[in-house]
Amino acid sequence: NAGVTQTPKFRVLKTGQSMTLLCAQDMNHEYMYWYRQDPGMGLRLIHYSVGEGTTAKGEVPDGYNVSRLKKQNFLLGLESAAPSQTSVYFCASSYPRDYEETQYFGPGTRLLVL
Amino acid sequence: TQLLEQSPQFLSIQEGENLTVYCNSSSVFSSLQWYRQEPGEGPVLLVTVVTGGEVKKLKRLTFQFGDARKDSSLHITAAQPGDTGLYLCAGGLNTGNQFYFGTGTSLTVIP
Numbered sequence A: 001n002a003g004v005t006q007t008p009k010f011r012v013l014k015t016g017q018s019m020t021l022l023c024a025q026d027m028n029h030e031y032m033y034w035y036r037q038d039p040g041m042g043l044r045l046i047h048y049s050v051g052e053g054t055t056a057k058g059e060v061p062d063g064y065n066v067s068r069l070k071k072q073n074f075l076l077g078l079e080s081a082a083p084s085q086t087s088v089y090f091c092a093s094s095y096p097r098d099y100e101e102t103q104y105f106g107p108g109t110r111l112l113v114l
Numbered sequence B: 001t002q003l004l005e006q007s008p009q010f011l012s013i014q015e016g017e018n019l020t021v022y023c024n025s026s027s028v029f030s031s032l033q034w035y036r037q038e039p040g041e042g043p044v045l046l047v048t049v050v051t052g053g054e055v056k057k058l059k060r061l062t063f064q065f066g067d068a069r070k071d072s073s074l075h076i077t078a079a080q081p082g083d084t085g086l087y088l089c090a091g092g093l094n095t096g097n098q099f100y101f102g103t104g105t106s107l108t109v110i111p
Helices: none
Strands: A004-007 A010-013 A019-025 A031-037 A043-049 A065-067 A073-078 A087-094 A109-113 B005-007 B010-014 B019-024 B031-037 B044-049 B055-058 B061-065 B071-076 B085-092 B099-101 B105-110
Touching (some): A031 A073, A043 A065, A043 B099, B005 B085, B031 B071, B071 B085
Antiparallel strands (some): A004 A019, A065 A073
C-alpha cells in the first residue's frame, strides 16, 4: 500500500494563477482532510470530507475549494493564488471518527506564490 | 488565535537528558493526540489519550492528559538523537470531525 500520496511535491506560482493539488489514498478511508502548515502555527484545517461527494469548511477555508468525486481522491484548488497562500500543504485520511481515530498524512506539497 | 498552545516552541538538549513538552488550552477536548513530524514528511501519530488524568507510556515517552481535559504533557526520558523532530499535539472536540493542532515544539537532541 502506498498510503497517502500527494501531487505535486513542489510548485511555484505567480500571483493570480490557479492550480489543483491532488491527494490519493489507498486505505479505503472515509474521511479526508487538507491542512496547511506555517512556521509557528502548527497545522490548520482548510477543508475536509466525511465521504464521497461531501465536503465541509475547516478553520481557514477562504481562497480554497475542494472536491471529493471519488472516495480515494481529495482535490484542493486555488482559483487565484496569493502570496499569503505560500505554505506546506498536507493531506490526511482516516477511518470514521472514534476516540482512537488515527489520521494518516501524506508527505506534503510545498507551494511558493510569488 | 490558536486553540492549543505548546511550550516551549524550540528545545535543544544533550543526549541523555530528560525533557517535558506542554500543550495547553482553555477548551475541553474529548481526545488529545500527539504526533511527531520529521523534516520533509507528514506527521505520524504517537498516541491518543481520551480520559482525564490518563497516562500512557510508549517506551521512553510518557503522555498525560490533564484532569480537566484541557491540557497535556509529553515527557521524554534519556533523550536520543532519534527523538529529534517537531512534536505536535492535536485536540478533538465532540462536535464535528475536526482536530485542532497545537503550535508545535521543535526538539533537537545533540549527540
